[in-house]
Amino acid sequence: MCLETRLFADSRYPQGNSRQADFLVRSIGAVMAEYPEKVIAEINRSIEPRRLMEMIGYMVNKLQESGDTVRGCCPIHREKLFRNLIIQRKDRTFRCTHRPCPGAAGGDLVTLYALAKEVTRAEAAADLATAFSVDVSCLLYTS
Numbered sequence: 144m145c146l147e148t149r150l151f152a153d154s155r156y157p158q159g160n161s162r163q164a165d166f167l168v169r170s171i172g173a174v175m176a177e178y179p180e181k182v183i184a185e186i187n188r189s190i191e192p193r194r195l196m197e198m199i200g201y202m203v204n205k206l207q208e209s210g211d212t213v214r215g216c217c218p219i220h221r222e223k224l225f226r227n228l229i230i231q232r233k234d235r236t237f238r239c240t241h242r243p244c245p246g247a248a249g250g251d252l253v254t255l256y257a258l259a260k261e262v263t264r265a266e267a268a269a270d271l272a273t274a275f276s277v278d279v280s281c282l283l284y285t286s
Contacts, residue, residue, distance in 0.1 A: 218259035220244040
């Protein structure tokens with residue numbers, strides 16, 4: 144288990160203050176600034192789309208799964224009626240079909256989480272690495 148993961152785990156004890164834990168999480172993300180792309184790619188490969196949408200917590204009941212595609216209401220621009228968010232399970236990518244949405248450009252699932260939760264990509268990567276049990280220490284210190 145890497146240092147960052149241990150700090151996440153240690154900061155989430157029930158008796159702890161959740162605001163202090165959130166501050167610690169944000170501080171770690173700020174110190175790390177940005178993960179290398181190989182780390183983001185490994186985190187992205189470990190993400191299960193339905194569980195990601197549950198973590199985002201937006202209109203999960205409207206998700207529609209068909210083969211390698213998951214469709215749902217876009218959590219980035221807070222769509223309530225149309226399933227214009229398309230997630231490709233095989234490629235681990237997303238795009239929103241609503242042109243004014245920042246998600247219309249598409250991207251990986253780490254970016255989807257960052258845009259939906261309004262956090263930096265580094266913070267999103269840290270949250271997702273913890274949630275999906277990805278040990279980033281092995282990836283950070285290998286060539």
